[in-house]
Amino acid sequence: MHINKNIAISETGFVFNPLTGDSFSTNQVGQEILRKLQGGTNQEELLKHLTEKFNIDKTTLEKDMTDFMLMLNSYQILMDDEKA
Amino acid sequence: MKKRKITVGVTGLNNIDSPGPGIPVIRALKESELFDIRTIGLSYETLEPGLYMHDLVDKSYQIPNPSTGTSSLLQRLEYIHRQEKLDLIIPNFDAELHNFIKLAPQLKSDYNIATFLPTQKQFEARHKSVLYEFGEQNEVKVPFAKMIFSASEIYTLGEEITYPLVVKGKYYDASVAATPEQAVNYFHKISAKWGLPIIIQEFISGNEVNVTAIGDGKGNCVGAVPMRKLYITDKGKAWAGVALEDDKLIDIAKKVISNSKWRGGCELEFIKTKEGEYYLLEMNPRFPAWVYLAVGCGQNHPEALVRLALGEDVNPYESYEVGKMFIRYSFDQIVNMSEFEKISTFGEL
Amino acid sequence: MTKLSYERPVITKLNTGTMNKFGTRTEYAPVTQIDGVPVKKLIADYGSPCFVISERTIRDTYKNAVRAFKSRYPKVQFAWSYKTNYLNAVCNVFHSEGSWAEVVSIFEYEKALKNGVPGTKIIFNGPDKTESDLRTAIENNSMIHIDHFDELYQLSEILQDSGKKARVAIRVNMDTGIYPMWDRFGFNYEDGSAWSAINKIFAHPEMDFVGLHCHIGTYMLTTNAYSVAAGKLCDLAFNIKQRYNKNIEYLDLGGGFASANTLKGSYLQGGDIIPSVDDYAEAITSTILNYGFKPDELPTLFLETGRALIDDAGYLLGSVIAIKRLSDGRRATIMNFGVNLLFTAFWYNHRISPAQEISAQTEDMVIYGPLCMNIDVVRENINLPLLNKGDNVVVHRVGAYNMTQWMQFIQMRPKVVMIGMDGTPHIIREHETLDTMLRYEKMPAHLKEFKL
Numbered sequence: 001m002h003i004n005k006n007i008a009i010s011e012t013g014f015v016f017n018p019l020t021g022d023s024f025s026t027n028q029v030g031q032e033i034l035r036k037l038q039g040g041t042n043q044e045e046l047l048k049h050l051t052e053k054f055n056i057d058k059t060t061l062e063k064d065m066t067d068f069m070l071m072l073n074s075y076q077i078l079m080d081d082e083k084a
Numbered sequence: 085m086k087k088r089k090i091t092v093g094v095t096g097l098n099n100i101d102s103p104g105p106g107i108p109v110i111r112a113l114k115e116s117e118l119f120d121i122r123t124i125g126l127s128y129e130t131l132e133p134g135l136y137m138h139d140l141v142d143k144s145y146q147i148p149n150p151s152t153g154t155s156s157l158l159q160r161l162e163y164i165h166r167q168e169k170l171d172l173i174i175p176n177f178d179a180e181l182h183n184f185i186k187l188a189p190q191l192k193s194d195y196n197i198a199t200f201l202p203t204q205k206q207f208e209a210r211h212k213s214v215l216y217e218f219g220e221q222n223e224v225k226v227p228f229a230k231m232i233f234s235a236s237e238i239y240t241l242g243e244e245i246t247y248p249l250v251v252k253g254k255y256y257d258a259s260v261a262a263t264p265e266q267a268v269n270y271f272h273k274i275s276a277k278w279g280l281p282i283i284i285q286e287f288i289s290g291n292e293v294n295v296t297a298i299g300d301g302k303g304n305c306v307g308a309v310p311m312r313k314l315y316i317t318d319k320g321k322a323w324a325g326v327a328l329e330d331d332k333l334i335d336i337a338k339k340v341i342s343n344s345k346w347r348g349g350c351e352l353e354f355i356k357t358k359e360g361e362y363y364l365l366e367m368n369p370r371f372p373a374w375v376y377l378a379v380g381c382g383q384n385h386p387e388a389l390v391r392l393a394l395g396e397d398v399n400p401y402e403s404y405e406v407g408k409m410f411i412r413y414s415f416d417q418i419v420n421m422s423e424f425e426k427i428s429t430f431g432e433l
Numbered sequence: 434m435t436k437l438s439y440e441r442p443v444i445t446k447l448n449t450g451t452m453n454k455f456g457t458r459t460e461y462a463p464v465t466q467i468d469g470v471p472v473k474k475l476i477a478d479y480g481s482p483c484f485v486i487s488e489r490t491i492r493d494t495y496k497n498a499v500r501a502f503k504s505r506y507p508k509v510q511f512a513w514s515y516k517t518n519y520l521n522a523v524c525n526v527f528h529s530e531g532s533w534a535e536v537v538s539i540f541e542y543e544k545a546l547k548n549g550v551p552g553t554k555i556i557f558n559g560p561d562k563t564e565s566d567l568r569t570a571i572e573n574n575s576m577i578h579i580d581h582f583d584e585l586y587q588l589s590e591i592l593q594d595s596g597k598k599a600r601v602a603i604r605v606n607m608d609t610g611i612y613p614m615w616d617r618f619g620f621n622y623e624d625g626s627a628w629s630a631i632n633k634i635f636a637h638p639e640m641d642f643v644g645l646h647c648h649i650g651t652y653m654l655t656t657n658a659y660s661v662a663a664g665k666l667c668d669l670a671f672n673i674k675q676r677y678n679k680n681i682e683y684l685d686l687g688g689g690f691a692s693a694n695t696l697k698g699s700y701l702q703g704g705d706i707i708p709s710v711d712d713y714a715e716a717i718t719s720t721i722l723n724y725g726f727k728p729d730e731l732p733t734l735f736l737e738t739g740r741a742l743i744d745d746a747g748y749l750l751g752s753v754i755a756i757k758r759l760s761d762g763r764r765a766t767i768m769n770f771g772v773n774l775l776f777t778a779f780w781y782n783h784r785i786s787p788a789q790e791i792s793a794q795t796e797d798m799v800i801y802g803p804l805c806m807n808i809d810v811v812r813e814n815i816n817l818p819l820l821n822k823g824d825n826v827v828v829h830r831v832g833a834y835n836m837t838q839w840m841q842f843i844q845m846r847p848k849v850v851m852i853g854m855d856g857t858p859h860i861i862r863e864h865e866t867l868d869t870m871l872r873y874e875k876m877p878a879h880l881k882e883f884k885l
Contacts, residue, residue, distance in 0.1 A: 015444065022447075023447045024444050025445050025447055026442070026443065026444040026445070027442065027443055027793075028440065029440055030442035030443055030444050032442075033442055052436075053436065053437055054436055054437050054438070054439040055436040055438055055439050056436075061439075064442060065442070067441075067758055068441075068443070068444065070758060071758075071762065072444065074762050075444065077444075
């Protein structure tokens with residue numbers, strides 16, 4: 001699993017995927033996740049980082065992350081490594 | 085003379101191949117000799133081309149879709165007004181007019197934002213489904229039409245109407261039927277798509293001619309310019325058209341405006357038969373996208389609308405230059421992603 | 434270090450829908466209290482889901498309707514449409530304001546009597562009146578609105594040799610230019626059935642012909658149809674005067690006034706397109722006043738409007754059970770209330786508000802109810818702020834028909850609470866329990882025991 005490197009994420013939460021031409025809007029936690037993924041952080045580290053930075057328990061975060069990753073996948077922002 | 089500075093909000097910035105009237109209206113406003121107009125674009129979509137035409141549209145805001153209702157719209161307009169101090173709003177979409185008409189008194193009383201719109205009654209009186217009655221009341225010929233709710237009614241139309249006839253949907257679609265069987269067939273096709281009722285209309289053959297006009301709401305027609313389409317797109321929209329010299333048509337248009345005491349801009353669509361009779365097919369309750377042809381002919385209807393909205397008396401335009409044509413073209417604007425980002429993220433550009 | 438506040442991560446594709454979020458904040462604004470009582474407290478005290486009715490809203494709405502009609506017409510009488518909401522407390526709010534009762538079954542009839550409405554102030558409508566129902570109505574001298582010839586003949590048989598008289602009216606259906614035409618109820622005006630029924634009634638001296646009734650449809654968006662209807666009833670009244678020299682006591686224009694709910698398929702918001710009660714009143718009263726009755730012969734105007742008087746006063750409070758993702762990527766939110774409680778979700782796009790502070794982000798979603806049944810959809814598509822498990826919501830304008838058409842299906846029905854004029858909540862209907870259900874079941878002896 002890796003994030004498409006050329007994804008542009010702006011301070012405003014605007015996300016542009018040059019591969020597909022699609023643009024998106026995301027919130028603060030979403031931005032944080034995308035930036036960390038771009039920086040090569042793995043899932044475990046990401047969960048740890050987010051629970052430290054935000055006021056959230058691990059179970060809820062995991063549930064929300066699963067859903068978020070699903071969406072990133074369906075938007076072709078996140079790619080399976082085998083396919084890449 | 086020094087031009088008066090005013091700020092005008094305009095909708096309908098979708099200057100695409102089947103264009104909205106917003107950009108033509110703005111061009112007319114920018115050419116006003118009386119006003120120095122700052123234009124505020126009001127858009128529903130982030131890809132409306134007018135948003136990115138910075139030489140015409142000084143600033144733009146997204147506004148909520150008409151289906152979210154008047155309270156959302158009012159709240160958004162309130163916000164825009166705080167930034168821009170709007171003097172006037174010119175809505176240009178049929179679908180949004182209901183809400184703007186409803187809000188008009190409050191916009192005026194609470195924010196001193198003027199509009200110049202038909203009354204709710206006028207707006208409804210010219211609906212496709214009741215246009216025949218509108219014609220009778222305003223002494224203009226309209227093809228006989230009847231609403232029906234069941235296909236079986238087609239067989240009992242009898243004396244009222246002869247074949248061929250037109251089978252029309254409530255909002256869109258129309259087909260000419262030569263026999264009752266065909267009519268029933270179209271009834272099912274169109275009602276499946278647009279629902280009931282279906283409108284059965286007398287078929288009138290002839291040439292389509294259109295008039296862009298403006299009424300002062302007291303029975304005066306302030307301006308009227310007739311046009312015939314010379315070429316149409318595959319969507320039936322005018323591609324090119326020419327201004328006509330047709331006194332009879334102008335008289336009819338003036339009569340409709342005057343009898344109905346129409347308030348605001350409008351487009352009248354007629355069929356002119358071989359015998360030289362005019363039948364009103366449709367009355368659109370706002371300026372058409374080709375309104376700029378009127379400006380080209382010497383009648384600036386949007387400017388007149390601004391003056392009427394601000395409460396001024398306007399002397400009707402008596403003449404216009406004939407033989408002017410309009411030829412539409414499309415144009416690919418190059419836009420930076422950052423502009424799209426701005427309007428998408430902040431709803432302002 | 435203090436942690437930042439968390440909001441579920443979301444990512445939304447831009448420019449995919451027709452909606453844009455700018456300026457739609459009013460739609461999302463949280464509704465945290467009803468008549469001054471916090472929603473959270475109502476849920477804590479009475480459970481979730483639960484229906485809440487505002488007595489203040491009922492009274493205000495009713496007074497406004499009465500004002501609209503009485504300021505235009507000298508003789509007006511409202512009759513509360515029991516089927517719209519027949520919880521006794523609700524009925525009694527209307528009765529205490531002066532409203533009579535309009536019922537369409539013996540069950541509703543008896544409810545009205547028990548609530549203390551005198552029989553003479555009950556209008557008995559509807560196609561289903563048995564012989565015994567009719568006898569009860571005759572006994573109590575109620576107004577019997579005859580729906581069909583079979584009822585007329587049955588009534589005449591009952592009255593024969595009984596030495597009793599019945600106060601009767603007929604329900605008339607007619608073409609008012611609207612579709613569908615409700616020609617299944619009553620006697621048709623255009624084909625002469627109505628007049629024929631009137632003649633038959635006048636041939637029976639034991640029937641006292643007191644009024645004419647019509648009810649042209651429901652959620653009527655055009656007031657003109659009421660002018661047409663009033664005009665046709667006036668025609669009949671005038672013909673009765675000519676032929677039988679009798680002034681009828683009343684014209685009953687029924688109900689059908691729209692509430693501000695938005696019908697499915699409507700492009701514009703219900704509240705923006707419905708006529709006001711003044712518009713309806715003007716259409717009806719001006720037609721009757723201009724018809725040419727002598728001032729002392731003006732009939733009383735009866736109105737049976739239900740929906741428009743109660744819809745706004747009703748709320749449904751509920752909670753998010755779960756959020757999930759459908760296979761096509763759409764967000765689905767599952768609530769603890771569904772079409773079992775919100776029957777009107779079949780035809781309205783109900784407004785739903787969060788009951789707590791919201792995030793700036795919004796999501797398009799489907800809202801499902803808790804039933805394990807595919808039909809249980811509350812909103813097919815709605816844009817709302819991010820909702821999480823356990824969050825509370827308020828559904829608006831649910832006062833009409835839901836507390837009568839609700840289903841005891843899979844779930845049991847919750848409490849109904851009325852917030853009184855002083856802001857005190859009162860339970861006006863208890864929630865159902867397993868006992869409620871079992872009370873009516875019987876077990877044959879041979880099925881009592883089994884081994885698994």
